[in-house]
Structure formats: structure tokens, C-alpha cells
Amino acid sequence: MTEPPGGDAPPVLALRGVSKAFGAVQALRDVSLELFAGEAHALAGENGAGKSTLVKTLTGVYRPDTGQLLLDGEPVEFHSPADAQNAGVAVIYQEPTMFPDLSVAENIFIGRQPRAALRRIDRGAMHGRAAELFKRLGVALDPEQPARGLSIADQQLVEIAKALSRDARVLIMDEPTAALSGAEVTRLFNVVKALREQGCAVLFISHRLDEIFELCQRVTTLRDGTWIASEPVAGMTHDDLIRRMVGRDLDALYPKLDTVPGEVALKVHRLTREGVFTDVSFEVRRGEIVALAGLVGAGRSEVARAIFGVDRWDAGSVEVNGRGLPAASPTAAMSAGLALVPEDRRQQGLVMEQSIERNIGLTGLKNLRRGPVISRAAERDRARDWAIRLQLKFNRLSDAVNVLSGGNQQKVVLGKWLSTRPGVLIIDEPTRGIDVGTKAEVHRLLSELAADGLAVLMISSDLPEVLGMADRVLVMQEGRLVAEIPRDAATEESVMAAATGRAS
Amino acid sequence: MAPDVTTGALGGSLQRFLRWDVLVGVLLVFVFAGGLTGSPQFGNIDNLSFALGDLGEIALIALAMTLLVVAAEVDLSVASVLGLSSALVGNLWDAGWAIETIIPLVVVVGALCGLVNGLLVTRLGLPSLAVTIGTMALYRGLAYVVLGDRAVAGFPQQFTDLAVNDVPGTFIPYPVMLFVALAAVTGVVLHATGFGRSLFAIGAQVEAAHFAGIRVKRIKLILFVVASVVAAFAGVIYTFRYGSARADNGSGLEMAVIAAVLLGGVDFDGGKGTLGGVIAGVLLIGLLRNLLMLNDVSTEIQSIVTGLLLVISVITPRLVAAVRQRRRTPTLTTQPTPEG
CATH class of the missing domain: 3.40.50.300 (P-loop containing nucleotide triphosphate hydrolases)
Incomplete structure (x- = not known):
């Protein structure tokens, strides 16, 4: 489809010419975006392209320096995340935070529990309404089970139910599928499709291009904080989208070399x-x-x-x-x-508050010794060699790894392990x-x-x-x-x- | 990628100057200068020598405590181990043992105390704060079992002299010389060896340390044993310095040790700290105690001052961090960035 759904109705939520700077860094530059009821809209861009800033602008965490937010075509200002929530804008994060000891229904209605006489919480009504929400989403979750032990995929569904219970009209999903398995992704997509048919607007962020092509009708691409294009997904190829995101042609994403296996x-x-x-x-x-x-x-x-x-x-x-x-x-x-590059780089792969050189050196404490003490020169050389070889983007090797982007952090983990040969x-x-x-x-x-x-x-x-x-x-x-x-x-x-x- | 917009070259050096351990060093100089002008006896060599000697046990134990706290553990039982050690020295001397036999035995008992602490923490996975609150009471109780509420005195002068006399030609008492030597070793271990690197990694992110092949449990066990061995030896020094062995020797000393370590800028959550800062912290506490004593301030007030310093040194870095955070927010660098 080439025309956004919704006919002549104005977009539910729109950004017009929004810029946002942090100090000397221009995070968003004259960015526009229109979300229509009934569409799933993808937001694409590399790390650091400004996707997070855009989401935070839409949800009232940041206020734009210039430009406008429009709700149903009317200018609006969100002074806080609560304002955005009240306007019907909800965010589903990659890994939601739940109250593990409360039930699913209690998590959905936390702070807004239906009341019976004497201000007691009306559990029956609460569970009934939660069950209705899950029915609307077409998923089988028990409102009475405790949130503890729910998979991340189920937690996201609870978050979506929570958003619906607040009459959310715009759902922003920030990399929801990163931690999901194939079947869970399929289920999530069915939920999103159902929501779309019920007239919600969905803004969908994912690094997985296949998912954008499967789920979304339109895609907006950002590069270095600048709006590149908003266009229908139909008719685009993966390569088209990658080219918009990186601004150049990319080598094949999977450059597999043929090898003859050894012993x-x-x-x-x-x-x-x-x-x-x-x-x-x-x-x-x-x-x-x-x-x-x-x-x-x-x-x-x-x-x-x-x-x-x-x-x-x-x-x-x-x-x-x-x-x-x-x-x-x-x-x-x-x-x-043996070397293991673990699943969770923030907890298992890296000591986040320590420097690049310390992290890379951590696996080689024995080899970096000169006599009983560690040679700082050797430590730095080891880090520098791998930083160059892996094309790490950094200011100083003594910078903490928590200022690096996810991709660069992963390179540090790789350097840390590859340097053990x-x-x-x-x-x-x-x-x-x-x-x-x-x-x-x-x-x-x-x-x-x-x-x-x-x-x-x-x-x-x-x-x-x-x-x-x-x-x-x-x-x-x-x-x-x-x-x-x-x-x-x-x-x-x-x-x-x-x-x-x-x-x- | 999120460029770091908050630290330019100038900002970097300013931040370096504003590091907590440097600030404590500066404060130390001020207290020293204030003491010189405020109290006539303070600058007296004999007084300084006494003040240093009076710090000996706290300073020694603070070295071992620094290693523990950097690795995100703590040992509250050190003062009780000191007391148990003192009680053993008294009891065995009373029973006619030679000091030369008593000292190694006491150190072995110290090692056993540390082993109990360490095994409870590493094998059962219990928090060291809880474990050592328990063993603090346990070891102090054992000290009373060993010596009751008696006081044993009359130790040979060659040993009591060693505990109080200055190294000939200096105003530095022997125990302080021992501290200087051990501080040098600890400084190298903490800041220049693979073991030290491991401690910081364990304290900052224990899981990542484990995944990097660091033997977390073994290292923690070693630290607890070292802390108790040092505490036991400090108990020997304490006994000879006062010439009196009692079960309640050094009670409450663990608070001064931990105050010195935290005042020295070691993060109670582990992973951050310098030995230089701890030495400054130890000296600061020592000088303040000495100044209060010279001005006839009661021990209750001295205890209040130690307590306040402890609270202040825990609160201040958090406050500074919170203020910085607020001033910076929102910036790209301080936000959690799931996608960079």
C-alpha cells in the first residue's frame, strides 16, 4: 500500500521538524514522523542514529529544542512521561520491569486497581478485566499467576495489556524481539497485527530487517540524527533499507568463506x-x-x-x-x-566501569606480567593492537567501556577473548x-x-x-x-x- | 555511539584533582596545619610519635580491609580476632609458654578465624556483612572463654619495648615501620599486580570476573585469611603496647578501620579505591583522635567523631555523584542506551 491508512484523518501522533541537542552533540536534526491509526511503522537506523532520542521525545522524557509534537493534528507539549501516557502513548521496552511478587493482573492495574466497598481492591473485577485484555490480544495468560517466572515475551505481553488498559492509541516498541525466540516473535507479531486492526498506531524498532519487512507498512530511516526517508515498505529490498541506514553500500552481511575443516x-x-x-x-x-x-x-x-x-x-x-x-x-x-564470548556483555562480558585496556587485559593477567607486576605498557599495547584490528571507535583506551555503543562494547569483548589466542x-x-x-x-x-x-x-x-x-x-x-x-x-x-x- | 561531551582535557585534569582520595590528602594537610596552630603539644615529636604508634593496629588492619572492600566484601570480626589473640597471648603467657611459641600459634589461630569467615562466605554464599557480624560476637566470646575478665600483665620488656620504642634515630615506632613496609607491599599488590586487577574486577562485576577465568572464591578466601592473620598479629602488638592482655582489647576498633578505609575513598560496593587514599584516611582519623585527646575531649565524643566521619565518607561521594548526574541529565552519556 502506498497511502498511509486512515484516509483523511490526521496522524495520531506526529513530529514536525524536531531538533534536539545535548551540548555539542546534535542528536536530532529537523526530524519529522507521522504515525497513523492502524499502521505499524518501522523506525530504522544504526546505533547512534537518534532512534532512542526520538522515542524519548515522543514519550515526554525529552522536550524538543525546536519543532512540534502533534496529537491528532493539534500541537501538544509533553512535560513528563506521565503526560505522554495520559495522551495514550505507551512504550514497551525490550526487557520490561515487573513486580515479581505481584500477580499478572496486579502488575497491569498497579496503582489503578478497581475498588470494591471500603476501598478494598476488587480482585474479581481486576482479574476479569485482565482476562478481557488478554482475550483482546488473543493470548493465553493467566491473570492470577505471579509475574515471577514469566518469560520476557510474556512480560512484554503484560506490558502491552497494561498499555491497552490505559487506552493507549500509540504503542512504541523498542527492540521488543531482541530477546525472543522465533515462536515468541510470531506470537508478538500476531498481537501487533490485532492491535493495528483495532486502530492502534505502532512504532516498531528492530535491528532485524526481516521483521520490519514482515510486520510494517511504512518505514522511517534516520542517519546521524537526520531524517532520511519515510516510505512504504512494499517494493523495498533489504539492500535499499541498509543503504538508507548506512549511507553507502554494504558488503554482504554474511561474508562466509569456504573452508576445509581440519582435525x-x-x-x-x-x-x-x-x-x-x-x-x-x-x-x-x-x-x-x-x-x-x-x-x-x-x-x-x-x-x-x-x-x-x-x-x-x-x-x-x-x-x-x-x-x-x-x-x-x-x-x-x-x-x-578455549574462549567464551558470553551472552550478556554488560554483566558477563565486561566490567562496565573499567577502561577498555583493563577489560581487554583481564584475560591475560599472566601474560602481561613483568616480574611480579603488570606492565602497563604491555597492557596498553595488547589493547591497542586489538582496538585497531577490530576497528574499535574510541577516544582513549583509558575510557570506561560503558561510554561505548553496544557494537563497540561487543568489539571489546571480542578483543578481550581473541587476545588470548x-x-x-x-x-x-x-x-x-x-x-x-x-x-x-x-x-x-x-x-x-x-x-x-x-x-x-x-x-x-x-x-x-x-x-x-x-x-x-x-x-x-x-x-x-x-x-x-x-x-x-x-x-x-x-x-x-x-x-x-x-x-x- | 554516544560521544563523551562531559570531559574535555581541562575537565579531565579538574576531575582528577577532585578525586576523593586527593581531597582527603588535602584535608589531612589542613588538619595537620590546624593542629600545629591550635595546640602547643601537637607538633611535639614525642606526641607525633605517640599518635603514630597509637594508630598502628588500625593502620595495619586497614591495609587488609582495603583489599576486602575493593573486592566488595567486608570483615567486621577483625577487632574480635584482635581481642581473641590478646586473650590467648595472656592465657598462654600466664601458663608459662614462651612468647616465641605464642606468637606463631596466635597467628595460626587468626588464620583459622579467617578461614571460617571465608568459607562461610564463599562456600555457602552468605553475605560477608552478616557472616562477620556473627563471628564478631563469636570470636569475642571465645576471647572471654580463654581469659575471662582477667587482665594479664608482666610481659618481657624486650617485647613491650619493640611495641612502643622508636626505630633508633627516628621518631617512628617499630609497628609503624612494619606498617610502612606492609603498605608498600599492599600498594604494589593492589595497583600493579594481576591479583590486584582481579580484586577490582571482582568488586566491580563479579560475574564478568568469573567469566574471565578469575578464581573468585579462592581469592576471597585468601583475603579473609589475610585480614584475620593481620588482625591476630595486631592483637599481639596491641597487648605488648599496653602491656596488658584482656579479652575486651580493641573492641570497637573495626569501626575505626572501616571508617578509615571508606574515608580513604574505597567504595563500599567494591571495585573502586586507592591505597594512597586509605593511608590518608588512616592518618586523618589518627590525627583527629590525637587532637581530640590533647584537648581533653571525652572518648564518647571521639566515638561520635569517628561515627560521623564514617557516615560522611559514605554519603558524600553519593551526593557528589547525584549532583553531577542531575547537572548532566539529560545527556547522551548518562542515559541507559539499549541501542547505543
Whole structure:
């Protein structure tokens, strides 16, 4: 469709010529955006393009320096997030915050619980209304269950229900799918489609281009804080969109080199951790990239953690280059030549408040010694070498890593582990939440490293990444390895079928 | 990417100057100067020597406590270990043991106390604050079991002299020399070795440290053992310095130690701090106590001052951070940026 839905009605929410600066940094420059009732509108752009600032302007966190916000065509000012909420603008974050000890319904109606006589909370009414909301969304969630233990996907649905209960007309979804599995994404998309049909406007932010093409009718692209285009999605290609986002043609996103696998570098034999994963056996050869696919919660990261020794295993064995590894010792795993780039770079990958050089040096404290003390020069050289090799964007090596963008943080984690010269690299979600330019760089790097003889075990929930990068795909389902699919036979359908247990 | 707009070159050096440990150093100079002008006896060499010696145990234990707090742990039982050590010295001396035998034995008992603390924290995963509140009472209780409320005196002069006399030709008492030597070692360990790097990583982000192959539990266990060994040895010094072994020796000392460490700019949440700052903190507390004593201020007031310093040193950095945050907000750098 070329015309936005809604006929002659003004956009529900619009930005007109909005600029916003922080000190010397111009975060938004003359940006316009129109959200119509009944459309899903994608917001695309690399990290730092201004997407977050735009969202915060729409939701009353920031006020624009110049330009206007229009609600139903009338100028409006949001002085606080509460103003935006009252105007019917709601945000669903990637990882919602819930009150874990309260029930789902209580989370939805927190602070606005329906009252019975004597100002007591009317639980019956509350649960009934929550159930109605879930019915409207077409999902099966129990309003009476506690929020603790809900998956991130379910938590998002609770947030959406909460927004609906406040009569939200504009839903802003900031990377909602980053932590979801394939089936959960499908369910979320069905909910969004239902909302759209009920007349909501949805602003959808995602790094996954496929999702934009599947879900959205129009897309607005930002680059360096500047509006590039707002246009219908129909008729566009991935390459068109990437070109708008990065302002140049991009090398292929999945530059996989063909390699001839060498001898076995990592051998996992009947590995079991009770209640988590069972009887997992596989091998990774030198020069190979093996992907470990599956739904979130299938036990993939847990296998990686056990191999590396962060968690204990109960049965089975792990061999690196033919030598057995003791259980539960990351130190031993490291000296055997294993490296793990973990799933959560903010908690597990990096010491956020410490500098780039300290973080990269942390895995090499033994090698950086001159006598009993650490050589600062050696530490700095090690960091600088990898910063250059990985094209890290930074001011000073002594800057804390928490000022870096997500993509650059991921590069620091990579530098931290590659500087140990591993023979086997386990990398968990190599490109989650990082922009498309850096993503291509990470893929090229992995491909080159494999060509140089590194054995790579890659865990990823990003199916195009799995299919684009892996020589072989291992699929886990509910703690078991259920399929091994060679590169030629791996398709979205075959991998998803195995991951969801639909395979024969 | 979020460019850092808040620190230019000038801003950087200004911020460096405004670092907490540097401020404490400056404050120390002011207190010293104030003391010189305000009190005639203060600048007297004998008084300074006494003031330093009086600090000895606090200073020694503060070194070990710094390592613990940087690694986001704390040990409240140190003063009780000191008391247990003092009681053992008294009891065994009373029973006719030689001092040369008593000292190593007491140090071993200290190591055992540290092992108990460390194992409870690392094996059972209990918070060290709770564990060491418990063992604080436990070890003090053991001290009373060992010595009751007796006081043992009459230690050989060669040992009591060592605890109070100055190194010949200086006004520095022997225990302070020991402190200087250990401070140098601790400074190198904390700021220049892989072990020190590990401590900061553990304190700042324990999970990331674990994922980087750092043996978190082993290191924490070592720190607890070191703290108790130092405390036990400090108990020996304390006993000889006062020439009296009592079960209640050094009670409340842990507060002064922790006050000195926090005053020195070590973050109670771990991951931040310098040994230079702690030394400045120790001296500041020592000089203030000395000045109050010279002016005949009661011990209650001295305790109040220590307590206030502790509270102030915990509150001030938070306040400064909060003010900075408010002044900067909203900027790109201080917002959580899920997408950069």
C-alpha cells in the first residue's frame, strides 16, 4: 500500500521538524514522523542514529529544542512521561520491569486497581478485566499467576495489556524481539497485527530487517540524527533499507568463506547437567563455524557455560585438542585454548566501569606480567593492537567501556577473548542488539578467523545469521540436541521445524 | 555511539584533582596545619610519635580491609580476632609458654578465624556483612572463654619495648615501620599486580570476573585469611603496647578501620579505591583522635567523631555523584542506551 491508512484523518501522533541537542552533540536534526491509526511503522537506523532520542521525545522524557509534537493534528507539549501516557502513548521496552511478587493482573492495574466497598481492591473485577485484555490480544495468560517466572515475551505481553488498559492509541516498541525466540516473535507479531486492526498506531524498532519487512507498512530511516526517508515498505529490498541506514553500500552481511575443516578441536561427549540439558554430544573442527540453534530456553547458553566451566556438569566429558577438561574451571578451559564470548556483555562480558585496556587485559593477567607486576605498557599495547584490528571507535583506551555503543562494547569483548589466542571460540549471540554495520564486521571477522583455523561454536537466535554463517547447524530443543543440519540443507523451515519439535 | 561531551582535557585534569582520595590528602594537610596552630603539644615529636604508634593496629588492619572492600566484601570480626589473640597471648603467657611459641600459634589461630569467615562466605554464599557480624560476637566470646575478665600483665620488656620504642634515630615506632613496609607491599599488590586487577574486577562485576577465568572464591578466601592473620598479629602488638592482655582489647576498633578505609575513598560496593587514599584516611582519623585527646575531649565524643566521619565518607561521594548526574541529565552519556 502506498497511502498511509486512515484516509483523511490526521496522524495520531506526529513530529514536525524536531531538533534536539545535548551540548555539542546534535542528536536530532529537523526530524519529522507521522504515525497513523492502524499502521505499524518501522523506525530504522544504526546505533547512534537518534532512534532512542526520538522515542524519548515522543514519550515526554525529552522536550524538543525546536519543532512540534502533534496529537491528532493539534500541537501538544509533553512535560513528563506521565503526560505522554495520559495522551495514550505507551512504550514497551525490550526487557520490561515487573513486580515479581505481584500477580499478572496486579502488575497491569498497579496503582489503578478497581475498588470494591471500603476501598478494598476488587480482585474479581481486576482479574476479569485482565482476562478481557488478554482475550483482546488473543493470548493465553493467566491473570492470577505471579509475574515471577514469566518469560520476557510474556512480560512484554503484560506490558502491552497494561498499555491497552490505559487506552493507549500509540504503542512504541523498542527492540521488543531482541530477546525472543522465533515462536515468541510470531506470537508478538500476531498481537501487533490485532492491535493495528483495532486502530492502534505502532512504532516498531528492530535491528532485524526481516521483521520490519514482515510486520510494517511504512518505514522511517534516520542517519546521524537526520531524517532520511519515510516510505512504504512494499517494493523495498533489504539492500535499499541498509543503504538508507548506512549511507553507502554494504558488503554482504554474511561474508562466509569456504573452508576445509581440519582435525577435531572441541569434542563434547554425552554432556549432562541435570534439569538443564541432557546427553549433548558434538564436535567442532578447526576452521569450522558450527551454529547452535534453538528456541530461547532450549539450553544452548547453558551448554556453552558448562563447556567453559562457568557452570558444573554432572556427567559426560569435554575435550579440547584431544585433552580432557576438568569440570567447572574457566581457568583450566582458558589454558586449554578455549574462549567464551558470553551472552550478556554488560554483566558477563565486561566490567562496565573499567577502561577498555583493563577489560581487554583481564584475560591475560599472566601474560602481561613483568616480574611480579603488570606492565602497563604491555597492557596498553595488547589493547591497542586489538582496538585497531577490530576497528574499535574510541577516544582513549583509558575510557570506561560503558561510554561505548553496544557494537563497540561487543568489539571489546571480542578483543578481550581473541587476545588470548584461543583455538576454540564459543560465541553466544555474537551480534545481539548491535547495528547492521558492526554486525557485518563481526561476521567478516568470524569468517576470517575460521579460515585461519579457529574452531567456532556460535550460539544465535538470529536465524539469518545462523544460516548465513554456519558450516553446520546443531539444533537443541528442551535440553537435548535434536538435529544436525549441514549448510546445504539448512533453511529457516528445517531449523525451526527441528527447534520446535515438528521434525519427524 | 554516544560521544563523551562531559570531559574535555581541562575537565579531565579538574576531575582528577577532585578525586576523593586527593581531597582527603588535602584535608589531612589542613588538619595537620590546624593542629600545629591550635595546640602547643601537637607538633611535639614525642606526641607525633605517640599518635603514630597509637594508630598502628588500625593502620595495619586497614591495609587488609582495603583489599576486602575493593573486592566488595567486608570483615567486621577483625577487632574480635584482635581481642581473641590478646586473650590467648595472656592465657598462654600466664601458663608459662614462651612468647616465641605464642606468637606463631596466635597467628595460626587468626588464620583459622579467617578461614571460617571465608568459607562461610564463599562456600555457602552468605553475605560477608552478616557472616562477620556473627563471628564478631563469636570470636569475642571465645576471647572471654580463654581469659575471662582477667587482665594479664608482666610481659618481657624486650617485647613491650619493640611495641612502643622508636626505630633508633627516628621518631617512628617499630609497628609503624612494619606498617610502612606492609603498605608498600599492599600498594604494589593492589595497583600493579594481576591479583590486584582481579580484586577490582571482582568488586566491580563479579560475574564478568568469573567469566574471565578469575578464581573468585579462592581469592576471597585468601583475603579473609589475610585480614584475620593481620588482625591476630595486631592483637599481639596491641597487648605488648599496653602491656596488658584482656579479652575486651580493641573492641570497637573495626569501626575505626572501616571508617578509615571508606574515608580513604574505597567504595563500599567494591571495585573502586586507592591505597594512597586509605593511608590518608588512616592518618586523618589518627590525627583527629590525637587532637581530640590533647584537648581533653571525652572518648564518647571521639566515638561520635569517628561515627560521623564514617557516615560522611559514605554519603558524600553519593551526593557528589547525584549532583553531577542531575547537572548532566539529560545527556547522551548518562542515559541507559539499549541501542547505543
